[in-house]
Amino acid sequence: MSIPTTTRAALASKLPNVGTTIFTVMSKLATETGAINLSQGFPGFDCSPELVSLVEKYLRNGFNQYAPMTGVPALREALAQKTFAEYNVAYDPESEVTITSGATEAIFAAVAAVVRPGDEVIVLEPAYDSYVPAIELNGGIPVYVTLTPPDYAIDWQLVSEKITDKTRLILVNTPHNPTGYVWTADYLNQLANLVRDRNIWIVSDEVYEHILFDGRKHLSLMTHPELQERTFVVGSFGKTFHVTGWKIGYCLAPKELSTEFRKIHQYLTFSTVTPIQYALADYLNEPAHYHELPDFYQRKRDLFLAGLAGSRFTFKPAEGSFFQTVSYAAITQEPDYALTIRLTKEIGVASIPISVFYNQKNDYKMIRFCFAKNDDVLIQAAERLRGL
Ligand SMILES: Cc1ncc(COP(=O)(O)O)c(C=O)c1O
Numbered sequence: 422m423s424i425p426t427t428t429r430a431a432l433a434s435k436l437p438n439v440g441t442t443i444f445t446v447m448s449k450l451a452t453e454t455g456a457i458n459l460s461q462g463f464p465g466f467d468c469s470p471e472l473v474s475l476v477e478k479y480l481r482n483g484f485n486q487y488a489p490m491t492g493v494p495a496l497r498e499a500l501a502q503k504t505f506a507e508y509n510v511a512y513d514p515e516s517e518v519t520i521t522s523g524a525t526e527a528i529f530a531a532v533a534a535v536v537r538p539g540d541e542v543i544v545l546e547p548a549y550d551s552y553v554p555a556i557e558l559n560g561g562i563p564v565y566v567t568l569t570p571p572d573y574a575i576d577w578q579l580v581s582e583k584i585t586d587k588t589r590l591i592l593v594n595t596p597h598n599p600t601g602y603v604w605t606a607d608y609l610n611q612l613a614n615l616v617r618d619r620n621i622w623i624v625s626d627e628v629y630e631h632i633l634f635d636g637r638k639h640l641s642l643m644t645h646p647e648l649q650e651r652t653f654v655v656g657s658f659g660k661t662f663h664v665t666g667w668k669i670g671y672c673l674a675p676k677e678l679s680t681e682f683r684k685i686h687q688y689l690t691f692s693t694v695t696p697i698q699y700a701l702a703d704y705l706n707e708p709a710h711y712h713e714l715p716d717f718y719q720r721k722r723d724l725f726l727a728g729l730a731g732s733r734f735t736f737k738p739a740e741g742s743f744f745q746t747v748s749y750a751a752i753t754q755e756p757d758y759a760l761t762i763r764l765t766k767e768i769g770v771a772s773i774p775i776s777v778f779y780n781q782k783n784d785y786k787m788i789r790f791c792f793a794k795n796d797d798v799l800i801q802a803a804e805r806l807r808g809l
Contacts, residue, residue, distance in 0.1 A: 436554055444550075445779045447761065455459055457483070457780050457802045459795075460761075460771040461743065462598065465794035473717045474577035475700035481683035488695040490687050492520025492795055494669070495702035500671060510643045512736055516595040516676045519683055520592040520698060522690045523668035524657035529555045530685040531624045531653035532590065536561035545575060549626065549780030552592050563780070564588070570748065570775075570785050571737060573600045577611040584615065584690020590622050593642065596741025598628040599778050599789040603633055603741040604640050613647040622678070623648060628657035628670070632721060633741040643673065649674055653682060658701055661711050664795075713719060718743055718792070721799060725792045743793040746775060750786040757784050764788075768805045 449459035482551075491497065512518050536542060538560030544552055545566050552598040553563050553682035564583050568575060580591075591612070595604035614622070625642040633639050636740055643649045654673040659665040672682055704710060722739055729736065734747040749760060750759050757774035765771040775787040792799055 435558060436556055439554060442550060443758075444748055447771045447773060448764065450762065450765050454769065456769040456771045457798055457805070458766045458771045459790040459792070459794065459802055460765075461771050462791045463665040463793065464663040464743075465798060467662065468706075470666070472662060472700060473740075475703050479699040481698035484696045486695065488520070488692040488698055490692050491683060492518065492693065493539070493695065493702060496520055496698045496705070497644050499678075499705040500673075501704045503708070504643075504673060507710070508641050510649060512673045513676065514617070517601040517670045517674060517679045519597075519679060519686055520693050521670050521672060521686060522693045523659060524655050524670035525551050525627065525699050526537075526689055526701070527669075527670050527672040527682075528552065528592075528624060528626060529558075529657040530682050530689055530802055531655065531674070531678075532561070532592075533559050533651075533685045534678070534681040535590050535622045535624075537589070539587065541585060541587040543580065543588060543591040544780075545580075546572075546780060547592060547775055548592070549594060549598050550609070550778070552626075553780070556592075561589070565780050568600075568781065569778065569783075570600075570746070570787055573597070573602050573612075573801060575608060577615070577717065580611075582614055584621070588619070588621055589618070590624060592624045594626040595640070596633060597628075598629070598742050599744050599773065599775055600746055601739025601742045601744050603637055606640060609640055609642065609645040610800075612642075614643055615649065621651070624654040625652050625654050627654055628660045629742040631661050631711045632718050632743055633715055634719045634739065637740055651690070651767055653678055661714065662701070663705070669693055669695070669701065674708055686706055698808055700704050717804075721792045721794070721796070724796055725790065725803055726801045728800055728804060732803075732807045732809065734792060734806065734809075743791055744789050746789045747788050748789050749809075754786070757786060757788055758782075761788055764806075764809075768808065770802045770805050 431543045432533045451458035455777050497518040501512050501514040532555040536559040540561045541564045542561045544563045547710045618682045631637045642652045656672040733751045736747040739745045761772050776782040776784045
């Protein structure tokens with residue numbers, strides 16, 4: 422008689438299709454092979470020493486216990502003031518601004534606040550990888566609208582055809598990761614026409630709100646009054662101030678939405694790291710700290726693209742974000758995933774295949790580079806890529 426080694430049942434995965442993310446895979450491979458890592462989206466340079474000194478000041482002065490659940494009042498006030506100055510939209514810091522542990526937490530909490538089992542959620546793909554697990558963990562059903570290169574333009578007729586009585590939420594992202602596209606005023610109007618008189622909420626992921634190029638202006642969904650009243654606008658200080666490792670973000674939403682959002686946030690993390698919130702409250706008061714970003718990143722985008730100019734990659738310059746997508750169709754017909762592995766190992770440049778951002782892993786022979794890196798790194802990477 423065999424003796425059972427365990428009496429428990431196998432744990433059925435709630436996310437059976439989720440494995441190790443490509444970002445982990447590529448960053449690990451880049452480290453192992455010594456490749457230049459243009460895969461994961463994080464700056465290759467440090468944040469401002471002034472910001473570090475501010476955090477140090479608050480650390481040393483005893484600001485080390487739990488922050489209020491909704492965020493430190495000074496930071497909520499500074500953020501509300503900045504938002505009003507930038508977009509002319511007033512959010513009440515007391516009831517409509519919530520500080521979170523990164524945009525990722527804010528996205529999850531907003532989705533959880535709205536989505537019930539069986540609800541449908543419109544996802545415009547390619548899409549950032551946290552959206553679909555957040556929907557599915559809350560019992561929602563992702564309904565995909567597929568955008569394709571070279572323009573990744575949104576077909577609003579198609580979006581409208583996907584809306585049913587079960588549609589509860591639409592997730593949008595501008596400036597967009599991974600494509601670098603940004604929303605137009607027409608998009609805001611089209612979306613408003615679609616959701617009018619319907620019980621549909623919106624999560625707008627605007628973590629790259631300060632990174633737009635060639636004179637473009639960020640069109641936050643909050644600037645359209647009909648959208649503002651039904652939207653959770655999500656931001657990330659990590660992206661804006663080169664501190665992705667601090668995992669600090671926020672959600673701006675009308676009171677009724679924020680109330681429900683906070684009920685979830687309260688039991689996800691309760692509150693967010695205290696000394697950093699105080700430091701950011703001070704740092705936000707100087708608009709130059711974020712107004713300098715378009716020039717800063719446009720120079721890097723242009724430096725990288727100038728380096729690719731003599732190559733066989735084809736591209737449209739990114740309109741925003743710190744990502745550049747390129748087509749390699751003129752070089753090889755290899756699957757994009759295999760190519761990114763080969764480029765990492767053989768020429769020493771790590772990138773991300775765009776197929777991973779599609780639910781069916783659509784392969785359009787496109788890969789993504791992150792250009793938030795030091796100039797010498799970008800020059801060297803482009804030189805290697807030119808050799809292909
Ligand atoms: C589009 C998008 N949304 C959200 C996030 C996550 O932001 P955070 O690090 O603040 O959670 C990222 C990070 O790469 C992103 O690119």
